[in-house]
Amino acid sequence: xxxxxGEILADMIGSEKDGAYFYERxxxxxxxxxxxxxxxxxxxxxxxxxxxDDLIGGFLAEFAESRGLDGLIVEKRSDANTTLAFVQLDKNxxxxxxxxxxxxxxxxxxxxxxxxxxxxDIVHVGSLxxxxxxxxxxxxxxxxxAHALNKLVSFDVNFRSDIFRDESVAAERxxxxxxxxxxxxxxxxxxxxFGEEYIRNVLxxxxxxxxxxxxGSEWRFGGKRGRIKSISVKPVDTTGAGDAFFAGVLxxxxxxxxxxxxxxxxxxxxxxxxxxxxxxxxxxxxIDCLPDEEKIKELLDKTN
Numbered sequence: 001x002x003x004x005x006g007e008i009l010a011d012m013i014g015s016e017k018d019g020a021y022f023y024e025r026x027x028x029x030x031x032x033x034x035x036x037x038x039x040x041x042x043x044x045x046x047x048x049x050x051x052x053d054d055l056i057g058g059f060l061a062e063f064a065e066s067r068g069l070d071g072l073i074v075e076k077r078s079d080a081n082t083t084l085a086f087v088q089l090d091k092n093x094x095x096x097x098x099x100x101x102x103x104x105x106x107x108x109x110x111x112x113x114x115x116x117x118x119x120x121d122i123v124h125v126g127s128l129x130x131x132x133x134x135x136x137x138x139x140x141x142x143x144x145x146a147h148a149l150n151k152l153v154s155f156d157v158n159f160r161s162d163i164f165r166d167e168s169v170a171a172e173r174x175x176x177x178x179x180x181x182x183x184x185x186x187x188x189x190x191x192x193x194f195g196e197e198y199i200r201n202v203l204x205x206x207x208x209x210x211x212x213x214x215x216g217s218e219w220r221f222g223g224k225r226g227r228i229k230s231i232s233v234k235p236v237d238t239t240g241a242g243d244a245f246f247a248g249v250l251x252x253x254x255x256x257x258x259x260x261x262x263x264x265x266x267x268x269x270x271x272x273x274x275x276x277x278x279x280x281x282x283x284x285x286x287i288d289c290l291p292d293e294e295k296i297k298e299l300l301d302k303t304n
Contacts, residue, residue, distance in 0.1 A: 001044040001068065001119050002154075002254055005142060006126020007106035008064065008074065009083035013284055020025030026054070026083060026239075026285035028108070028116020028228050030158050033240045033286040036067050040290040041276060042167035043254055046071030046120065048112055050105040052082035055070040057105070064068045067287075071260045073110050080105040083128075087239055089241040099163060107135030112142060117149055121254055124154040125181070129165045130173045151203025155181035156246055157190045169189060178203060184252070185209040185246045197237050207261065209270075211242045216274050219266045226267050230274035231299060233281060241277045248273030248296075 014021055035047040044062035047069055051057030053076040061074045061080065082101035107129040117123070123146040131136025141152050155177050171194075177183060178194075183245035186205050191199065191210060199208065199220075209218040214231035235241075252269035253261065275296050283289030 001046065002035075002038055002122045002124055002210065002250055003046045003048065003071070003112070003117065004031040004038070004124045004126070005048045005109065005112065007053060007122075007128040008032040008047070008060050009061065009085055009106060010147060011085050011087050011285060011301070013087045013239065014158065018141045020052065023086065024289070025059070025282065026093055028240065028286045029061055029083070029126070029239075030065070030128070030156055030243050033243035034124060034156070034247045035069060036287045037168070037244045037276065037280070037290050038251045038254075039069055039293055041248060041251045041296065042293045043247075043251035044070045045118070047109055048072075048073040048116075049126075050075040050108050051078070051108060052080050052105045053078045054082055056082040056084070065131050071116070073116075074110070075105075075110040077108055079103075079281065080108050083226040099160075101163065101278045107132040107138075109135065111140045112144070112145075113144045114149065117151065120146075120151055122152045122154055122183070122250060124250060125142060125177065126158070127156060127158045127174070128163070130159070130171060130177060131160075131170070134175070136173055139177055143177070147180075151181060153181045154183040154246075154250060155187075156185040156243070157187070157194075157195055158242075159187075159190045181206065183250070185211065185242070185249070187211050187242060207253070207266075207288070209246065211277065213238075213241075215275075217245060217270050219270050221261055221266060224263055226263060226270065228267060228270040228274055231278050231303065233278045235281035237284045238281050239284075241281045243286060244280035244290060245273050245277030248276035271303070272296060272300060275303075280287060 007029035279291040
């Protein structure tokens, strides 16, 4: 079982038609996307996050209920607005973000009890909250609570310097969480931000997952590494592709002790995760086009 804790928000995906620009509302937020992916791929998952007590928050709460997760804590807050992410796509489906995030709910998280963690093996923590003091404190406390209960902790970097006033502050805050977590996901660009030396020396005992877009992914663990190719697709919208990939990784390692994370095992996990990420780009939004177990298995069988 995996618990995902962090932002649930509305992705407002833009498109131009007849000289006017339109925004389509989709459920999103990296850790919520990961939770939905884990469930769609056959894993067991809980989600915890907060929305505003407003129109968009109501939509997100109803959407979350409809996903059939194994546990759900979505707190509606009257003292905060629901977070929005405006998304613009280029001709290749690649996206750029602009966050509407003033007094929003994503960093005012619900408390998670030891009882709610009892049947969990991995706690996955989102990164958006750590830009605010209360969110950073929450993330650190949740990680310490998880480790005290002998749970693994996962963290997806999703480095966004635009939500911090100072990039050095951003790096310091990310570093605090990176050094606490056991499973880390980076993009190729994020590896450059933190540097190979830091990752090789400071984060050497962790499972490092690197998404490489169309080129697939790379894993590093126990002094070994593997670079795994992806399948070829023509993307419509890459929003959430990395989240779908990481959901594939987490659902693959969930319940398997670290002693079982062999080179052969991780190669198989990442091959499947690449398929999860690639197929998620074939429609608009991060969640609506997540593939199911049958489709993933079909493509795995073809590539074996």
